[in-house]
Amino acid sequence: EAGVTQFPSHSVIEKGQTVTLRCDPISGHDNLYWYRRVMGKEIKFLLHFVKESKQDESGMPNNRFLAERTGGTYSTLKVQPAELEDSGVYFCASSQGQASYGYTFGSGTRLTVV
Amino acid sequence: AQTVTQSQPEMSVQEAETVTLSCTYDTSESDYYLFWYKQPPSRQMILVIRQEAYKQQNATENRFSVNFQKAAKSFSLKISDSQLGDAAMYFCAYRDYGGATNKLIFGTGTLLAVQP
Numbered sequence: 001e002a003g004v005t006q007f008p009s010h011s012v013i014e015k016g017q018t019v020t021l022r023c024d025p026i027s028g029h030d031n032l033y034w035y036r037r038v039m040g041k042e043i044k045f046l047l048h049f050v051k052e053s054k055q056d057e058s059g060m061p062n063n064r065f066l067a068e069r070t071g072g073t074y075s076t077l078k079v080q081p082a083e084l085e086d087s088g089v090y091f092c093a094s095s096q097g098q099a100s101y102g103y104t105f106g107s108g109t110r111l112t113v114v
Numbered sequence: 115a116q117t118v119t120q121s122q123p124e125m126s127v128q129e130a131e132t133v134t135l136s137c138t139y140d141t142s143e144s145d146y147y148l149f150w151y152k153q154p155p156s157r158q159m160i161l162v163i164r165q166e167a168y169k170q171q172n173a174t175e176n177r178f179s180v181n182f183q184k185a186a187k188s189f190s191l192k193i194s195d196s197q198l199g200d201a202a203m204y205f206c207a208y209r210d211y212g213g214a215t216n217k218l219i220f221g222t223g224t225l226l227a228v229q230p
Binding site for chain 1: 147149151156158159160161164205207216219220223
């Protein structure tokens with residue numbers, strides 16, 4: 001089966017610009033997650049979709065971040081306007097059910113805000 | 115709130131030797147899952163091993179095994195017969211058992227270098 005696909009793999013934008021990250025989960029996986037790792041720090045949870053609904057968005061840092069999952073398939077994470085502290089690697093993951101066996105992660109999008 | 119601590123930012127091991135990566139966590143829950151993930155330079159994170167807290171037996175996957183000490187809240191990863199392909203960033207992660215959210219709580223990672 002195809003894995004979790006994220007693109008772009010790398011994005012460099014200027015402060016104040018807008019960037020949209022995309023994640024295509026494994027087909028049939030209702031659960032989709034976004035995580036972020038800022039350099040040298042832990043990977044932090046951002047939010048969790050079940051199909052098209054936001055199950056948990058407690059990790060979203062502020063209202064400059066907007067995540068959507070229209071139709072319960074792929075998801076986008078938009079950052080508008082981007083700030084320097086938004087730089088990091090954004091991971092997407094998907095799972096079936098309760099994910100007691102963990103998730104399948106994508107390769108991440110490295111976002112650099114300059 | 116649950117936390118995960120990896121106190122070794124970097125480790126190094128000789129090929130064919132054994133290395134142990136440390137992880138401690140804090141939780142008030144009695145049932146939970148613990149994971150070790152590996153992120154090689156290609157960046158996709160891969161699940162290495164998983165432990166259910168209610169199982170006393172330590173999980174083992176080929177050359178990878180854990181030392182799970184529930185009372186001490188410790189979950190270390192042992193890699194035996196280290197290979198060059200084991201070089202990667204290793205993340206320890208915690209997840210509540212059940213609950214409405216499946217979110218993982220990660221440590222800061224340990225970068226493992228394997229010397230030929």
